[in-house]
Amino acid sequence: MPATPAPEVTHRPDERFDEFLLAAAATHPGHPAVVEYADGAERVTTFRGLRETAERYAAQLDRFGLEIGDRVMIVSDTSAEAVALVLACASRGLPFVPVSPETPAERRATIERLAEPALCLTADGRPEGAVGHGRFGGGTIEVPQPPVRRGGSRRVVTPTDTAYIIFTSGTTGRPKGVVMSHRAVVAFYRGMIAEGFVSVGDRVASTSPLQFDFSLLDIGMALGSGAAVAPVPRALLRWPTRFLKVLRVTRATHVNGVPSIWRQSLRHIPDQLADLPDLRGVLFCGEEFPLAELRHLQRLRPGIRLINCYGATESMAASFAEVPDPLPDDVTHLSIGNGHEGTDILLLDAEGASVREEGVVGEMYLRSPALMTGYWGDADATDAVLVIDPLEPRSGQRLLRTGDLAFRGADGALRFCGRRDSQVQIRGNRVEPAEVQRRLLAHSDVCEAAVVVAEGPGREAELCAFVVLADGADGTAESDLRAFCLRAMPAYMAPGVVRIVDSLPVNQHGKTDHRRLLAQLLADA
Numbered sequence: 001m002p003a004t005p006a007p008e009v010t011h012r013p014d015e016r017f018d019e020f021l022l023a024a025a026a027t028h029p030g031h032p033a034v035v036e037y038a039d040g041a042e043r044v045t046t047f048r049g050l051r052e053t054a055e056r057y058a059a060q061l062d063r064f065g066l067e068i069g070d071r072v073m074i075v076s077d078t079s080a081e082a083v084a085l086v087l088a089c090a091s092r093g094l095p096f097v098p099v100s101p102e103t104p105a106e107r108r109a110t111i112e113r114l115a116e117p118a119l120c121l122t123a124d125g126r127p128e129g130a131v132g133h134g135r136f137g138g139g140t141i142e143v144p145q146p147p148v149r150r151g152g153s154r155r156v157v158t159p160t161d162t163a164y165i166i167f168t169s170g171t172t173g174r175p176k177g178v179v180m181s182h183r184a185v186v187a188f189y190r191g192m193i194a195e196g197f198v199s200v201g202d203r204v205a206s207t208s209p210l211q212f213d214f215s216l217l218d219i220g221m222a223l224g225s226g227a228a229v230a231p232v233p234r235a236l237l238r239w240p241t242r243f244l245k246v247l248r249v250t251r252a253t254h255v256n257g258v259p260s261i262w263r264q265s266l267r268h269i270p271d272q273l274a275d276l277p278d279l280r281g282v283l284f285c286g287e288e289f290p291l292a293e294l295r296h297l298q299r300l301r302p303g304i305r306l307i308n309c310y311g312a313t314e315s316m317a318a319s320f321a322e323v324p325d326p327l328p329d330d331v332t333h334l335s336i337g338n339g340h341e342g343t344d345i346l347l348l349d350a351e352g353a354s355v356r357e358e359g360v361v362g363e364m365y366l367r368s369p370a371l372m373t374g375y376w377g378d379a380d381a382t383d384a385v386l387v388i389d390p391l392e393p394r395s396g397q398r399l400l401r402t403g404d405l406a407f408r409g410a411d412g413a414l415r416f417c418g419r420r421d422s423q424v425q426i427r428g429n430r431v432e433p434a435e436v437q438r439r440l441l442a443h444s445d446v447c448e449a450a451v452v453v454a455e456g457p458g459r460e461a462e463l464c465a466f467v468v469l470a471d472g473a474d475g476t477a478e479s480d481l482r483a484f485c486l487r488a489m490p491a492y493m494a495p496g497v498v499r500i501v502d503s504l505p506v507n508q509h510g511k512t513d514h515r516r517l518l519a520q521l522l523a524d525a
Protein backbone atom coordinates (compact mmCIF):
# COMPACT_ATOMS: atom_id res chain seq x y z
CA MET A 1 0.00 0.00 0.00
CA PRO A 2 1.78 3.23 -1.08
CA ALA A 3 2.23 5.66 1.86
CA THR A 4 -0.46 8.30 1.64
CA PRO A 5 1.26 11.64 0.99
CA ALA A 6 1.31 13.81 4.11
CA PRO A 7 -1.60 16.28 3.83
CA GLU A 8 -0.03 19.58 2.82
CA VAL A 9 -0.93 22.93 4.33
CA THR A 10 -3.90 24.85 2.93
CA HIS A 11 -3.56 28.57 2.29
CA ARG A 12 -6.18 31.12 1.35
CA PRO A 13 -5.85 34.21 -0.92
CA ASP A 14 -4.39 37.44 0.45
CA GLU A 15 -3.24 36.01 3.77
CA ARG A 16 -1.33 38.34 6.00
CA PHE A 17 2.31 37.43 6.64
CA ASP A 18 1.44 35.89 10.03
CA GLU A 19 -1.64 34.05 8.70
CA PHE A 20 0.49 32.46 5.98
CA LEU A 21 3.14 31.32 8.47
CA LEU A 22 0.62 29.96 10.99
CA ALA A 23 -1.71 28.25 8.48
CA ALA A 24 -0.24 24.88 9.43
CA ALA A 25 -1.37 25.41 13.04
CA ALA A 26 -4.91 24.65 11.83
CA THR A 27 -4.03 21.30 10.25
CA HIS A 28 -0.85 20.24 12.08
CA PRO A 29 -0.96 21.91 15.52
CA GLY A 30 1.25 19.30 17.17
CA HIS A 31 3.97 19.40 14.52
CA PRO A 32 7.30 21.11 15.20
CA ALA A 33 7.41 24.72 13.97
CA VAL A 34 10.72 25.83 15.49
CA VAL A 35 13.48 23.41 16.54
CA GLU A 36 16.14 25.17 18.56
CA TYR A 37 19.55 23.85 19.57
CA ALA A 38 19.98 24.31 23.31
CA ASP A 39 22.95 22.86 25.23
CA GLY A 40 23.42 19.90 22.95
CA ALA A 41 19.76 18.97 22.67
CA GLU A 42 16.82 20.05 20.55
CA ARG A 43 14.05 22.22 21.98
CA VAL A 44 10.81 21.96 19.99
CA THR A 45 8.07 24.58 19.72
CA THR A 46 4.97 23.20 17.98
CA PHE A 47 2.72 25.21 15.66
CA ARG A 48 0.17 25.35 18.48
CA GLY A 49 2.82 26.63 20.89
CA LEU A 50 4.05 29.20 18.39
CA ARG A 51 0.51 30.46 17.75
CA GLU A 52 -0.18 30.73 21.49
CA THR A 53 3.04 32.65 22.16
CA ALA A 54 2.30 34.95 19.21
CA GLU A 55 -1.17 35.62 20.65
CA ARG A 56 0.37 36.45 24.04
CA TYR A 57 2.78 38.89 22.43
CA ALA A 58 -0.07 40.43 20.40
CA ALA A 59 -2.04 41.02 23.62
CA GLN A 60 1.09 42.59 25.14
CA LEU A 61 1.49 44.88 22.12
CA ASP A 62 -2.16 45.98 22.42
CA ARG A 63 -1.32 47.55 25.79
CA PHE A 64 0.75 50.24 24.05
CA GLY A 65 -2.13 51.46 21.86
CA LEU A 66 0.08 51.56 18.76
CA GLU A 67 -1.28 52.54 15.37
CA ILE A 68 -1.19 50.29 12.27
CA GLY A 69 2.08 51.22 10.56
CA ASP A 70 4.01 51.98 13.77
CA ARG A 71 7.35 50.21 13.58
CA VAL A 72 8.73 47.70 16.08
CA MET A 73 12.49 47.21 16.01
CA ILE A 74 13.47 43.69 17.09
CA VAL A 75 17.05 43.14 18.16
CA SER A 76 17.50 39.38 18.14
CA ASP A 77 18.74 36.33 16.31
CA THR A 78 16.20 33.87 14.95
CA SER A 79 14.47 31.99 17.80
CA ALA A 80 11.02 30.69 18.67
CA GLU A 81 10.41 33.82 20.78
CA ALA A 82 11.58 36.15 18.00
CA VAL A 83 9.42 34.38 15.39
CA ALA A 84 6.41 34.61 17.75
CA LEU A 85 7.02 38.35 18.24
CA VAL A 86 7.38 38.86 14.49
CA LEU A 87 4.04 37.08 13.97
CA ALA A 88 2.43 39.21 16.68
CA CYS A 89 3.66 42.44 15.06
CA ALA A 90 2.37 41.30 11.66
CA SER A 91 -1.06 40.44 13.13
CA ARG A 92 -1.38 44.02 14.38
CA GLY A 93 -0.06 45.66 11.20
CA LEU A 94 3.11 46.79 12.99
CA PRO A 95 6.06 46.58 10.56
CA PHE A 96 8.95 44.79 12.23
CA VAL A 97 12.51 45.97 11.69
CA PRO A 98 14.91 43.08 12.47
CA VAL A 99 18.40 44.02 13.65
CA SER A 100 21.13 41.59 14.67
CA PRO A 101 22.42 41.82 18.26
CA GLU A 102 25.97 42.08 16.88
CA THR A 103 25.10 45.20 14.86
CA PRO A 104 27.50 48.00 15.83
CA ALA A 105 25.81 50.56 18.09
CA GLU A 106 26.31 53.38 15.56
CA ARG A 107 24.61 51.49 12.74
CA ARG A 108 21.78 50.48 15.04
CA ALA A 109 21.35 54.13 16.03
CA THR A 110 21.25 55.10 12.34
CA ILE A 111 18.57 52.52 11.60
CA GLU A 112 16.62 53.69 14.63
CA ARG A 113 16.88 57.32 13.50
CA LEU A 114 15.63 56.39 10.01
CA ALA A 115 12.88 53.94 11.03
CA GLU A 116 11.68 55.89 14.10
CA PRO A 117 10.25 52.76 15.75
CA ALA A 118 7.57 53.08 18.44
CA LEU A 119 9.19 50.14 20.25
CA CYS A 120 12.74 48.77 20.26
CA LEU A 121 12.76 45.33 21.88
CA THR A 122 15.82 43.25 22.61
CA ALA A 123 15.81 39.53 23.31
CA ASP A 124 18.17 39.59 26.23
CA GLY A 125 17.57 40.99 29.70
CA ARG A 126 19.45 44.27 29.10
CA PRO A 127 17.21 46.94 30.67
CA GLU A 128 16.84 49.80 28.21
CA GLY A 129 16.30 53.36 29.42
CA ALA A 130 15.05 55.28 26.38
CA VAL A 131 11.35 55.76 25.64
CA GLY A 132 9.93 52.74 23.84
CA HIS A 133 13.01 50.63 24.60
CA GLY A 134 12.49 47.34 26.38
CA ARG A 135 12.85 43.61 26.23
CA PHE A 136 10.81 40.58 25.22
CA GLY A 137 10.87 36.95 26.30
CA GLY A 138 8.58 34.20 27.58
CA GLY A 139 5.58 35.83 25.92
CA THR A 140 5.98 39.11 27.80
CA ILE A 141 7.12 42.59 26.77
CA GLU A 142 8.56 45.02 29.32
CA VAL A 143 9.08 48.67 28.41
CA PRO A 144 10.07 50.86 31.40
CA GLN A 145 9.13 54.04 29.50
CA PRO A 146 6.26 53.23 27.09
CA PRO A 147 5.84 55.39 23.97
CA VAL A 148 3.24 58.14 24.10
CA ARG A 149 -0.06 56.95 22.57
CA ARG A 150 -0.73 59.05 19.48
CA GLY A 151 -4.18 57.73 18.54
CA GLY A 152 -4.89 57.21 14.93
CA SER A 153 -7.29 56.82 12.06
CA ARG A 154 -6.43 53.38 10.75
CA ARG A 155 -9.16 50.71 10.94
CA VAL A 156 -7.85 47.38 9.48
CA VAL A 157 -4.58 45.90 8.24
CA THR A 158 -4.63 45.49 4.45
CA PRO A 159 -2.39 43.28 2.24
CA THR A 160 -0.61 46.37 0.92
CA ASP A 161 0.42 47.41 4.42
CA THR A 162 4.05 46.95 5.41
CA ALA A 163 5.00 43.61 6.96
CA TYR A 164 8.67 44.44 7.52
CA ILE A 165 11.48 46.84 6.67
CA ILE A 166 14.96 45.40 6.17
CA PHE A 167 17.82 47.87 6.23
CA THR A 168 20.53 46.84 3.83
CA SER A 169 23.79 48.49 2.90
CA GLY A 170 23.42 51.46 0.60
CA THR A 171 26.11 52.45 -1.93
CA THR A 172 26.12 55.96 -0.46
CA GLY A 173 26.84 54.49 3.00
CA ARG A 174 23.30 55.41 4.13
CA PRO A 175 21.37 52.19 4.85
CA LYS A 176 18.42 51.62 2.53
CA GLY A 177 15.21 50.46 4.19
CA VAL A 178 13.54 47.89 1.91
CA VAL A 179 9.80 48.13 2.60
CA MET A 180 7.99 44.82 1.98
CA SER A 181 4.19 44.55 2.12
CA HIS A 182 2.21 41.53 3.35
CA ARG A 183 1.09 40.95 -0.24
CA ALA A 184 4.63 41.01 -1.64
CA VAL A 185 6.09 38.62 0.91
CA VAL A 186 3.18 36.19 0.72
CA ALA A 187 3.31 36.30 -3.10
CA PHE A 188 6.98 35.34 -2.87
CA TYR A 189 6.25 32.62 -0.31
CA ARG A 190 3.55 31.13 -2.58
CA GLY A 191 5.97 31.06 -5.52
CA MET A 192 8.59 29.37 -3.37
CA ILE A 193 6.22 26.82 -1.80
CA ALA A 194 5.04 25.88 -5.30
CA GLU A 195 8.56 24.60 -5.98
CA GLY A 196 7.89 21.88 -3.38
CA PHE A 197 11.32 21.84 -1.74
CA VAL A 198 10.16 20.88 1.75
CA SER A 199 7.06 19.22 3.16
CA VAL A 200 5.35 18.46 6.46
CA GLY A 201 7.80 16.93 8.93
CA ASP A 202 10.96 18.37 7.37
CA ARG A 203 13.40 20.58 9.29
CA VAL A 204 15.04 23.56 7.57
CA ALA A 205 18.26 24.74 9.21
CA SER A 206 18.52 28.52 8.97
CA THR A 207 22.03 29.99 9.01
CA SER A 208 21.40 33.68 8.27
CA PRO A 209 20.89 36.44 10.83
CA LEU A 210 17.28 37.59 11.34
CA GLN A 211 18.18 41.00 9.85
CA PHE A 212 19.05 39.29 6.55
CA ASP A 213 15.94 38.45 4.53
CA PHE A 214 17.44 35.02 3.83
CA SER A 215 16.26 34.12 7.37
CA LEU A 216 12.73 35.24 6.44
CA LEU A 217 12.93 32.98 3.38
CA ASP A 218 13.89 30.07 5.64
CA ILE A 219 11.02 30.79 8.06
CA GLY A 220 8.52 31.09 5.20
CA MET A 221 9.79 28.00 3.39
CA ALA A 222 9.54 25.90 6.55
CA LEU A 223 6.39 27.14 8.30
CA GLY A 224 4.49 27.76 5.06
CA SER A 225 5.05 24.10 4.17
CA GLY A 226 4.16 22.78 7.61
CA ALA A 227 7.83 22.04 8.31
CA ALA A 228 10.04 23.35 11.12
CA VAL A 229 12.73 26.03 10.97
CA ALA A 230 15.88 25.16 12.92
CA PRO A 231 17.96 28.29 13.62
CA VAL A 232 21.71 27.56 13.78
CA PRO A 233 23.18 29.62 16.66
CA ARG A 234 25.40 32.30 15.12
CA ALA A 235 28.26 31.57 17.56
CA LEU A 236 28.42 27.92 16.45
CA LEU A 237 28.20 28.54 12.71
CA ARG A 238 31.86 29.50 12.41
CA TRP A 239 33.09 26.19 13.92
CA PRO A 240 32.53 23.39 11.36
CA THR A 241 32.35 20.58 13.94
CA ARG A 242 29.82 22.54 16.04
CA PHE A 243 27.87 23.57 12.94
CA LEU A 244 27.51 19.93 11.84
CA LYS A 245 26.65 18.90 15.39
CA VAL A 246 23.74 21.36 15.38
CA LEU A 247 22.56 19.87 12.08
CA ARG A 248 22.81 16.38 13.54
CA VAL A 249 21.05 17.18 16.84
CA THR A 250 18.21 19.09 15.15
CA ARG A 251 17.94 16.37 12.47
CA ALA A 252 18.02 19.00 9.72
CA THR A 253 16.73 17.64 6.42
CA HIS A 254 17.51 20.91 4.58
CA VAL A 255 20.08 23.64 5.13
CA ASN A 256 19.72 27.14 3.70
CA GLY A 257 22.59 29.60 3.59
CA VAL A 258 25.18 31.53 1.63
CA PRO A 259 27.89 29.37 -0.03
CA SER A 260 30.58 30.30 2.51
CA ILE A 261 28.88 28.37 5.34
CA TRP A 262 30.10 25.10 3.75
CA ARG A 263 33.71 26.15 3.15
CA GLN A 264 35.33 25.02 6.38
CA SER A 265 33.40 21.73 6.59
CA LEU A 266 34.32 20.85 3.00
CA ARG A 267 37.96 21.63 3.66
CA HIS A 268 38.50 20.19 7.11
CA ILE A 269 35.78 17.62 8.01
CA PRO A 270 34.34 16.30 4.73
CA ASP A 271 33.78 12.87 6.22
CA GLN A 272 31.56 14.26 8.98
CA LEU A 273 29.61 16.13 6.30
CA ALA A 274 29.23 12.85 4.40
CA ASP A 275 27.94 11.11 7.53
CA LEU A 276 25.11 13.53 8.42
CA PRO A 277 22.09 11.17 8.57
CA ASP A 278 19.12 13.38 7.58
CA LEU A 279 20.46 16.00 5.16
CA ARG A 280 18.88 15.78 1.73
CA GLY A 281 18.61 19.35 0.46
CA VAL A 282 20.74 22.49 0.38
CA LEU A 283 19.54 25.88 -0.85
CA PHE A 284 22.09 28.62 -1.37
CA CYS A 285 21.87 32.25 -2.46
CA GLY A 286 23.50 35.62 -2.20
CA GLU A 287 26.50 34.95 -4.43
CA GLU A 288 27.88 32.33 -6.77
CA PHE A 289 28.79 28.99 -5.22
CA PRO A 290 32.38 28.10 -6.33
CA LEU A 291 31.83 25.14 -8.64
CA ALA A 292 34.72 23.02 -7.30
CA GLU A 293 33.18 23.26 -3.83
CA LEU A 294 29.74 22.45 -5.23
CA ARG A 295 31.04 19.34 -6.98
CA HIS A 296 32.82 18.33 -3.77
CA LEU A 297 29.50 18.63 -1.87
CA GLN A 298 27.77 16.51 -4.50
CA ARG A 299 30.43 13.81 -4.22
CA LEU A 300 30.10 13.74 -0.45
CA ARG A 301 26.28 13.62 -0.51
CA PRO A 302 25.15 11.50 -3.52
CA GLY A 303 21.58 12.39 -4.51
CA ILE A 304 21.47 15.63 -2.51
CA ARG A 305 19.11 18.26 -3.96
CA LEU A 306 20.99 21.54 -4.52
CA ILE A 307 18.98 24.69 -5.24
CA ASN A 308 20.55 27.88 -6.54
CA CYS A 309 18.31 30.68 -5.30
CA TYR A 310 18.86 34.07 -6.94
CA GLY A 311 17.41 37.38 -5.94
CA ALA A 312 17.66 40.63 -4.08
CA THR A 313 16.17 41.93 -0.88
CA GLU A 314 13.94 44.18 -3.00
CA SER A 315 11.83 41.12 -3.82
CA MET A 316 13.26 38.78 -1.18
CA ALA A 317 14.37 36.51 -4.02
CA ALA A 318 13.42 35.94 -7.63
CA SER A 319 14.23 32.46 -8.83
CA PHE A 320 15.15 28.91 -7.91
CA ALA A 321 17.12 26.54 -10.11
CA GLU A 322 18.06 22.93 -9.43
CA VAL A 323 21.78 22.18 -9.84
CA PRO A 324 22.27 19.18 -12.18
CA ASP A 325 23.58 16.14 -10.29
CA PRO A 326 26.40 15.57 -11.08
CA LEU A 327 27.28 19.06 -12.31
CA PRO A 328 28.94 18.46 -15.74
CA ASP A 329 32.65 19.36 -15.84
CA ASP A 330 32.19 21.83 -18.70
CA VAL A 331 29.66 23.96 -16.82
CA THR A 332 31.12 27.36 -15.92
CA HIS A 333 27.92 29.19 -14.86
CA LEU A 334 25.03 27.84 -12.79
CA SER A 335 21.52 28.34 -14.09
CA ILE A 336 19.33 30.70 -12.05
CA GLY A 337 16.20 29.66 -13.97
CA ASN A 338 13.76 32.25 -15.37
CA GLY A 339 11.91 33.39 -12.24
CA HIS A 340 9.81 31.44 -9.73
CA GLU A 341 6.14 30.69 -10.37
CA GLY A 342 4.22 33.96 -10.73
CA THR A 343 7.20 36.01 -11.90
CA ASP A 344 9.11 36.66 -15.11
CA ILE A 345 12.67 37.88 -15.50
CA LEU A 346 13.34 40.02 -18.58
CA LEU A 347 16.77 40.29 -20.14
CA LEU A 348 17.25 43.70 -21.76
CA ASP A 349 20.17 45.35 -23.54
CA ALA A 350 21.43 48.88 -22.84
CA GLU A 351 18.73 50.27 -25.16
CA GLY A 352 15.93 48.46 -23.32
CA ALA A 353 15.35 45.90 -26.08
CA SER A 354 14.82 42.23 -25.24
CA VAL A 355 17.90 40.00 -25.52
CA ARG A 356 16.88 36.61 -26.88
CA GLU A 357 20.06 35.18 -28.41
CA GLU A 358 21.87 32.50 -26.43
CA GLY A 359 25.05 33.73 -24.72
CA VAL A 360 24.35 37.47 -25.16
CA VAL A 361 24.68 39.45 -21.91
CA GLY A 362 21.90 41.76 -20.80
CA GLU A 363 20.55 43.25 -17.59
CA MET A 364 17.80 41.44 -15.68
CA TYR A 365 14.52 43.17 -14.88
CA LEU A 366 12.08 41.39 -12.57
CA ARG A 367 8.33 41.41 -13.20
CA SER A 368 6.71 40.16 -9.99
CA PRO A 369 3.93 40.67 -7.41
CA ALA A 370 6.65 40.28 -4.76
CA LEU A 371 8.38 43.59 -5.43
CA MET A 372 9.10 45.91 -2.53
CA THR A 373 6.85 48.92 -1.93
CA GLY A 374 9.96 51.11 -2.06
CA TYR A 375 12.93 52.30 -0.06
CA TRP A 376 11.94 53.82 3.28
CA GLY A 377 11.92 57.61 3.03
CA ASP A 378 13.79 57.66 -0.27
CA ALA A 379 11.51 58.20 -3.27
CA ASP A 380 14.38 59.03 -5.64
CA ALA A 381 16.25 55.79 -4.88
CA THR A 382 12.94 53.92 -5.26
CA ASP A 383 12.24 55.43 -8.69
CA ALA A 384 15.73 54.49 -9.80
CA VAL A 385 15.10 50.76 -9.31
CA LEU A 386 11.31 50.35 -9.57
CA VAL A 387 11.16 51.44 -13.20
CA ILE A 388 8.25 51.66 -15.66
CA ASP A 389 7.96 48.50 -17.78
CA PRO A 390 10.43 49.13 -20.62
CA LEU A 391 8.45 46.81 -22.89
CA GLU A 392 5.11 48.59 -22.33
CA PRO A 393 5.61 52.01 -20.64
CA ARG A 394 1.95 52.96 -21.18
CA SER A 395 0.85 50.36 -18.64
CA GLY A 396 2.66 52.12 -15.84
CA GLN A 397 3.62 48.69 -14.44
CA ARG A 398 6.76 48.81 -12.33
CA LEU A 399 9.60 46.30 -12.68
CA LEU A 400 12.66 45.86 -10.49
CA ARG A 401 15.78 46.90 -12.35
CA THR A 402 18.16 44.39 -10.70
CA GLY A 403 21.50 45.80 -11.78
CA ASP A 404 22.52 42.19 -12.41
CA LEU A 405 23.90 40.92 -15.69
CA ALA A 406 23.01 37.56 -17.18
CA PHE A 407 22.88 35.59 -20.40
CA ARG A 408 20.70 32.72 -21.59
CA GLY A 409 22.12 29.18 -21.88
CA ALA A 410 21.19 26.67 -24.59
CA ASP A 411 18.24 25.63 -22.39
CA GLY A 412 16.91 29.22 -22.39
CA ALA A 413 17.50 29.62 -18.66
CA LEU A 414 19.48 32.56 -17.31
CA ARG A 415 23.03 32.52 -15.98
CA PHE A 416 24.18 35.28 -13.60
CA CYS A 417 27.41 36.91 -14.74
CA GLY A 418 28.04 39.89 -12.51
CA ARG A 419 26.79 43.29 -11.45
CA ARG A 420 26.35 46.15 -13.92
CA ASP A 421 27.94 48.58 -11.49
CA SER A 422 31.00 46.39 -10.91
CA GLN A 423 31.94 46.48 -14.58
CA VAL A 424 35.13 48.43 -15.11
CA GLN A 425 37.11 49.80 -18.03
CA ILE A 426 40.66 48.46 -18.14
CA ARG A 427 42.76 50.23 -20.72
CA GLY A 428 39.55 51.15 -22.53
CA ASN A 429 38.09 47.65 -22.41
CA ARG A 430 34.98 46.60 -20.44
CA VAL A 431 35.78 43.93 -17.86
CA GLU A 432 33.46 42.08 -15.49
CA PRO A 433 35.58 41.15 -12.41
CA ALA A 434 33.28 38.16 -11.79
CA GLU A 435 34.51 36.66 -15.07
CA VAL A 436 38.15 36.87 -13.95
CA GLN A 437 37.15 35.39 -10.57
CA ARG A 438 35.45 32.50 -12.37
CA ARG A 439 38.58 31.85 -14.45
CA LEU A 440 40.75 31.68 -11.31
CA LEU A 441 38.28 29.28 -9.67
CA ALA A 442 38.68 27.01 -12.70
CA HIS A 443 42.32 26.39 -11.67
CA SER A 444 42.54 23.00 -9.97
CA ASP A 445 44.71 24.42 -7.15
CA VAL A 446 42.32 27.26 -6.34
CA CYS A 447 39.45 26.78 -3.90
CA GLU A 448 38.41 30.42 -3.29
CA ALA A 449 38.94 33.58 -5.31
CA ALA A 450 37.79 37.18 -5.31
CA VAL A 451 38.65 39.99 -7.72
CA VAL A 452 38.43 43.66 -6.78
CA VAL A 453 39.24 46.79 -8.75
CA ALA A 454 41.75 49.25 -7.33
CA GLU A 455 41.16 52.64 -8.85
CA GLY A 456 41.67 56.19 -7.85
CA PRO A 457 42.31 59.68 -9.17
CA GLY A 458 45.15 59.76 -11.62
CA ARG A 459 45.66 56.02 -11.67
CA GLU A 460 44.61 53.31 -14.07
CA ALA A 461 41.98 50.91 -12.77
CA GLU A 462 43.71 47.64 -11.89
CA LEU A 463 42.29 44.18 -11.28
CA CYS A 464 43.51 42.64 -8.02
CA ALA A 465 42.88 38.98 -7.26
CA PHE A 466 42.87 37.31 -3.86
CA VAL A 467 43.21 33.54 -4.04
CA VAL A 468 42.99 30.74 -1.47
CA LEU A 469 44.80 27.59 -2.58
CA ALA A 470 43.42 24.11 -1.97
CA ASP A 471 45.16 22.04 0.70
CA GLY A 472 48.48 20.71 -0.61
CA ALA A 473 48.71 23.14 -3.54
CA ASP A 474 51.58 25.12 -2.01
CA GLY A 475 53.65 24.98 -5.17
CA THR A 476 51.39 27.31 -7.12
CA ALA A 477 52.69 30.85 -7.32
CA GLU A 478 50.93 34.13 -8.11
CA SER A 479 52.70 34.20 -11.50
CA ASP A 480 51.28 30.76 -12.38
CA LEU A 481 47.77 32.01 -11.70
CA ARG A 482 48.25 35.15 -13.78
CA ALA A 483 49.63 33.02 -16.63
CA PHE A 484 46.62 30.71 -16.27
CA CYS A 485 44.32 33.71 -16.83
CA LEU A 486 46.36 34.93 -19.82
CA ARG A 487 45.87 31.56 -21.49
CA ALA A 488 42.13 32.13 -21.68
CA MET A 489 41.55 35.87 -21.79
CA PRO A 490 43.03 39.05 -23.25
CA ALA A 491 45.90 40.65 -21.34
CA TYR A 492 43.74 43.53 -20.06
CA MET A 493 41.56 40.98 -18.21
CA ALA A 494 44.44 39.26 -16.39
CA PRO A 495 44.73 40.57 -12.81
CA GLY A 496 47.66 42.95 -12.38
CA VAL A 497 47.98 41.84 -8.76
CA VAL A 498 47.47 38.29 -7.44
CA ARG A 499 47.60 37.73 -3.69
CA ILE A 500 47.62 34.21 -2.26
CA VAL A 501 45.92 34.37 1.15
CA ASP A 502 44.80 31.86 3.80
CA SER A 503 41.13 32.84 3.63
CA LEU A 504 38.77 35.45 2.24
CA PRO A 505 36.93 37.83 4.61
CA VAL A 506 33.13 37.57 4.70
CA ASN A 507 30.70 40.28 5.70
CA GLN A 508 27.96 40.03 8.36
CA HIS A 509 25.80 38.17 5.85
CA GLY A 510 28.48 35.62 5.04
CA LYS A 511 29.21 37.02 1.59
CA THR A 512 32.78 37.70 0.41
CA ASP A 513 33.64 41.12 1.80
CA HIS A 514 35.06 43.00 -1.20
CA ARG A 515 35.26 46.24 0.76
CA ARG A 516 37.66 44.68 3.28
CA LEU A 517 39.82 43.27 0.47
CA LEU A 518 40.07 46.70 -1.12
CA ALA A 519 40.91 48.29 2.23
CA GLN A 520 43.64 45.64 2.67
CA LEU A 521 45.08 46.59 -0.71
CA LEU A 522 45.04 50.30 -0.03
CA ALA A 523 46.57 49.75 3.42
CA ASP A 524 49.46 47.82 1.85
CA ALA A 525 49.93 50.36 -0.95
Ligand SMILES: Nc1ncnc2c1ncn2[C@@H]1O[C@H](COS(=O)(=O)NC(=O)C[C@H](N)c2ccccc2)[C@@H](O)[C@H]1O
Binds near residue numbers: 168214289314416418
Ligand atom coordinates in the same frame (compact mmCIF):
# COMPACT_ATOMS: atom_id res chain seq x y z
N1 LIG B 1 22.22 32.88 -6.56
C1 LIG B 1 22.96 33.98 -6.79
N2 LIG B 1 24.02 33.92 -7.63
C2 LIG B 1 24.76 35.02 -7.85
N3 LIG B 1 24.54 36.23 -7.29
C3 LIG B 1 23.50 36.32 -6.45
C4 LIG B 1 22.65 35.22 -6.14
N4 LIG B 1 21.69 35.63 -5.28
C5 LIG B 1 21.92 36.95 -5.06
N5 LIG B 1 23.01 37.36 -5.76
C6 LIG B 1 23.61 38.70 -5.78
O1 LIG B 1 23.24 39.37 -4.56
C7 LIG B 1 22.46 40.52 -4.88
C8 LIG B 1 21.37 40.69 -3.83
O2 LIG B 1 22.02 41.00 -2.61
S1 LIG B 1 21.07 41.32 -1.41
O3 LIG B 1 20.15 42.32 -1.81
O4 LIG B 1 21.96 41.58 -0.31
N6 LIG B 1 20.21 40.06 -1.09
C9 LIG B 1 20.77 38.84 -0.97
O5 LIG B 1 21.91 38.61 -1.27
C10 LIG B 1 19.90 37.77 -0.46
C11 LIG B 1 18.60 37.74 -1.17
N7 LIG B 1 17.74 38.79 -0.68
C12 LIG B 1 18.01 36.44 -0.96
C13 LIG B 1 17.39 36.16 0.26
C14 LIG B 1 16.84 34.92 0.42
C15 LIG B 1 16.97 33.98 -0.59
C16 LIG B 1 17.59 34.32 -1.79
C17 LIG B 1 18.10 35.55 -1.98
C18 LIG B 1 21.84 40.20 -6.22
O6 LIG B 1 21.46 41.41 -6.87
C19 LIG B 1 22.99 39.51 -6.92
O7 LIG B 1 23.94 40.47 -7.37
